[in-house]
Amino acid sequence: MARLLAAHALLADGWAENVAIDIAPDGNIAEVAVGVTDPDAERLSGHLVPGMIDLHSHAFQRAMAGLAQDRPAGRADFWSWRQRMYGIARRFTPEDLWAVAAALYVDLLKGGYTTVVEFHYLHGPPEGGTYDDPAVMCFALHEAAQEAGIALTLAPVWYARPGIGDEEPTPAQQRFIQPLADFADIVDRVDRLFRDDRDRRIAAAAHSLRAVPPERMAAFAAEIDARDPQAPLHIHVAEQPREVADCLAAYGARPVELLADHVALGPRWCLVHATHISDDERRRMVSSGAVAGLCPSTEADLGDGLFPFADYWREEGVFGVGSDANLLTDAAGELRLLEYGQRLQRVRRLIATRPGEPHCGAALYRAALAGGARAAGRPVGRIAPGFRADLVHLDGDHPLLAGRRGDAVLDTLVFAGGSGAFVRDVMVGGLWRVRDGVHADEERARRGLAETVTRLLE
Ligand SMILES: [Zn+2]
Known part of the structure; x- marks a missing residue:
């Protein structure tokens, strides 16, 4: 069982602080607990929302x-x-x-x-x-x-x-x-x-x-x-x-x-x-x-x-x-x-x-x-037990998010820069796919796209 500890997370009934999210090996969220301190968990200092x-x-x-x-x-x-x-x-x-x-x-x-x-x-x-x-x-x-x-x-x-x-x-x-x-x-x-x-x-x-x-x-x-x-x-x-x-x-x-x-x-x-x-x-x-x-x-x-x-x-x-x-x-x-x-x-x-x-x-x-x-048709869109661990971690160090809490964070995401400015890490089914704004396969995927597009347009 992997455990994330989010400083701020959007839960079904609103924003919460110090949220521990336990993720089962199958990629489902197993448990969510609020107000937790756990030195062994993976800490996320920004704002965690469902993808x-x-x-x-x-x-x-x-x-x-x-x-x-x-x-x-x-x-x-x-x-x-x-x-x-x-x-x-x-x-x-x-x-x-x-x-x-x-x-x-x-x-x-x-x-x-x-x-x-x-x-x-x-x-x-x-x-x-x-x-x-x-x-x-x-x-x-x-x-x-x-x-x-x-x-x-x-x-x-x-x-x-x-x-x-x-x-x-x-x-x-x-x-x-x-x-x-x-x-x-x-x-x-x-x-x-x-x-x-x-x-x-x-x-x-x-x-x-x-x-x-x-x-x-x-x-x-x-x-x-x-x-x-x-x-x-x-x-x-x-x-x-x-x-x-x-x-x-x-x-x-x-x-x-x-x-x-x-x-x-x-x-x-x-x-x-x-x-x-x-x-x-x-x-x-x-x-x-x-x-x-x-x-x-x-x-x-x-x-x-x-x-x-x-x-x-x-x-x-x-x-x-x-x-x-x-x-x-x-x-x-x-x-x-x-x-x-x-x-x-x-x-x-x-x-x-x-x-x-x-x-x-x-x-x-x-x-x-x-x-x-x-x-x-998928159990997604909520940080809650039984849902997939499909999560987006917004950059807590972004100057525009400094000091912002709760729904003002999502307002800023939507109206002040979009995902490119704020999305830092992305998890799908319990696995991190984007870390610090970078996808591990990005370079190769872009080269493949360039070759294909060039050929398609010949
Ligand atoms: Zn269409």
Whole structure:
């Protein structure tokens, strides 16, 4: 049994001092005690908080970070960005995916994330069909997570068709699209690999209502239920006004309505983006307990629009944040952008607060932990017995944290510099992965990324 002794720690019922945390050999927190002195424990002089959950990532898109900021011919919008993204997606081999993901996961750990949920749709070879090992791309992500030491919830994505209507698949879509049986086979293989690993979790995703017809959602959910009736279910929904218009034209219903009419919307579901929703759809999400998977930096980059977060917060809707296209790898940065979007729109300050929770950064951080844990389907987000020892130690020597206590520390993390400035050590499943701001595998991972990106762009 390893023992940490934190000068300050964020526990489920608030901040405490001199907190002893006993960690079992399996990486679970065994016991937490407050007001302890123990000369033999590993002392942490700063502020210890649960690591954040990145509830939505497409690791491969890290390779194109910064490369879609020049103007294409015609309109620059989500759809022109998607063409650019497809151009890179077509070229990825399993080795490329492994190298890009391994470097990304090092950066995510340094950015304060301890779990990543991969929404993964690059299944087959570029020309379509399946690899000899149909789950080889999933295994590349698993191995990258293993190398970096981040916990992984892997959501293989079912992509049944190119879009609403009789669209022809684009060349890049060939490798995403598969029959339900092939998708189920991948889920099966990943599930078997992950079964005895506490830092791995199988989930499943329907890409969107564009890619999976609503009448097939029940069949999709049934495939997962047969294997794991608790597995999280994810979907991209209502990211773009065009998707809303297409759904209304084809089905006479808006996307979230349509989804709620075809599946049992509940806490297992994570609705990614949900940007363009009506008041009624928002209330349905809130009452269902589904998680809103918000990706503020990507939504800003793609010009998606703003999720109605102020109303959703007031109604106590569940949410978490995701790095999505992975331009930003900073958990605190996503929370800051989420709040700032609403301040700019509403012309007022401190949106994510409520009676008893006056600290905006702290309230955002706590809520995103709870929603992220739900979307990842893992016992994380709390420093308490039975939860994983997934911990972030904030630098107690940082001049801006000097003399700050309690929720003011999280406010400073979120609004005054982000994770890069304050994250000092990061532990996943009881093992330190980042020490004094450095990841042991960082140099190698960065070299691998440089070689891969250079080759992909040739
Ligand atoms: Zn996405």
